[in-house]
Amino acid sequence: xxxxxxxxxxxxxxxxxxxxxxxxxxxxxxxxxxxxxxxxxxxxxxxxxxxxxxxxxxxxxxxxxxxxxxxxxxxxxxxxxxxxxxxxxxxxxxxxxxxxxxxxxxxxxxxxxxxxxxxxxxxxxxxxxxxxxxxxxxxxxxxxxxxxxxxxxxxxxxxxxxxxxxxxxxxxxxxxxxxxxxxxxxxxxxxxxxxxxxxxxxxxxxxxxxxxxxxxxxxxxxxxxxxxxxxxxxxxxxxxxxxxxxxxxxxxxxxxxxxxxxxxxxxxxxxxxxxxxxxxxxxxxxxxxxxxxxxxxxxxxxxxxxxxxxxxxxxxxxxxxxxxxxxxxxxxxxxxxxxxxxxxxx
Numbered sequence: 001x002x003x004x005x006x007x008x009x010x011x012x013x014x015x016x017x018x019x020x021x022x023x024x025x026x027x028x029x030x031x032x033x034x035x036x037x038x039x040x041x042x043x044x045x046x047x048x049x050x051x052x053x054x055x056x057x058x059x060x061x062x063x064x065x066x067x068x069x070x071x072x073x074x075x076x077x078x079x080x081x082x083x084x085x086x087x088x089x090x091x092x093x094x095x096x097x098x099x100x101x102x103x104x105x106x107x108x109x110x111x112x113x114x115x116x117x118x119x120x121x122x123x124x125x126x127x128x129x130x131x132x133x134x135x136x137x138x139x140x141x142x143x144x145x146x147x148x149x150x151x152x153x154x155x156x157x158x159x160x161x162x163x164x165x166x167x168x169x170x171x172x173x174x175x176x177x178x179x180x181x182x183x184x185x186x187x188x189x190x191x192x193x194x195x196x197x198x199x200x201x202x203x204x205x206x207x208x209x210x211x212x213x214x215x216x217x218x219x220x221x222x223x224x225x226x227x228x229x230x231x232x233x234x235x236x237x238x239x240x241x242x243x244x245x246x247x248x249x250x251x252x253x254x255x256x257x258x259x260x261x262x263x264x265x266x267x268x269x270x271x272x273x274x275x276x277x278x279x280x281x282x283x284x285x286x287x288x289x290x291x292x293x294x295x296x297x298x299x300x301x302x303x304x305x306x307x308x309x310x311x312x313x314x315x316x317x318x319x320x321x322x323x324x325x326x327x328x329x330x331x332x333x334x335x336x337x338x339x340x341x342x343x344x345x346x
Contacts, residue, residue: 038240039298045232046302050078052226053122059219060117061102062110062208068102075313076101082310085303095119097314104321113204120169121216123162125223126262130155133255141252141284154263172206230254230261234281237295245285253281274300 054074061068076098084094095115102111134151137143209216231254238245245253260277278299279292 034242035237035240035294035298038236039301041240042233042236042298042302043305045229045236046306049226049229050074050081050306052222052229053077056121056125056219056222056226057114057118059215059222060121060208061106061114062204062212063106068105072105073102075310075317078306078310079314079317080310082307082314085307086311101314101317109200109204113201113208116169116201117205117208117216118219120162120165121219122223124166125220126227126258127155127158127162128220129224129227130255130259130262131159133251133258137252137255140248143284151259155259158262169205170209172202227258228254230257233257233299234295237298238285241291241294243287243291249285253284256281256284 051070051074054070054077057077058068058070058073079101080094080098082094083097084092087093099108099111099115102114134155138148231251234245234250234253234257235247238250257277260281261274264274264277274296276296278296279289282292282295283289
């Protein structure tokens with residue numbers, strides 16, 4: 001899988017170079033210079049979207065949510081997002097990192113269960129927006145029939161997949177494959193340990209659906225709010241460049257952008273697909289490819305900014321954990337464990 005993602009990364013990089021070459025380096029730079037410091041507004045909008053996604057994750061954490069501040073959870077969330085974005089791990093490495101960081105504050109089962117729930121609620125919110133967006137586009141925007149067919153087929157395929165995972169979580173059968181392997185004496189002790197842990201997570205997730213389904217609805221709402229920042233991105237970019245468009249046109253472009261992002265979630269850092277999709281998105285508004293390419297590069301810069309923030313958060317959090325562990329080993333036996341706990345949580 002890692003090799004496959006590395007190949008995708010290389011192909012994406014080559015495609016970006018090709019797109020920039022076809023668009024024109026000088027013309028692209030001129031567009032970005034016009035945008036100037038206005039890009040900070042897009043950075044702030046993306047930051048607010050990330051906060052919304054963090055609140056969505058918070059609703060998926062079992063037990064009391066007051067044990068963790070929103071700021072702590074935001075840094076964990078951004079650390080996981082950065083690892084997903086910058087490394088060829090097919091959106092897996094970041095989720096493991098999120099669970100690991102949260103497990104330092106809560107037990108491992110709660111942490112793993114919350115990440116699994118949040119991942120699915122994020123996908124559900126994204127899919128809901130894409131479906132409603134397609135209905136919105138159908139009545140207001142003329143698109144090539146080939147694009148409509150692609151949208152319908154891929155959206156239907158993703159709907160089946162997401163619905164399948166939803167049913168598995170509700171029934172608590174996410175670890176059924178591991179348990180089957182253990183039953184047939186495959187995988188040895190390692191697989192037995194994995195199956196045992198997954199059984200605990202399955203039980204927790206199943207209970208969560210029964211007792212706190214309202215929190216899952218709120219999680220979908222907050223994730224949908226975070227995804228909806230795509231509308232703000234389009235509006236801000238066009239306004240800053242002095243090419244305002246109607247709200248209907250902006251919403252249509254944002255719906256297409258969300259659809260492309262849903263399809264290319266497994267491509268490392270969306271390299272190539274982000275720039276190409278934004279060219280198509282702005283062509284819907286009648287804009288030239290140059291403007292679309294500049295939009296893609298601007299969004300790329302915003303994402304890199306928040307990815308760097310996430311990496312710094314990850315480094316800072318892991319460093320604090322190591323220092324706390326070292327103090328715990330070096331502290332006198334009569335030192336209060338409560339003092340150490342207070343130092344870790346501040």
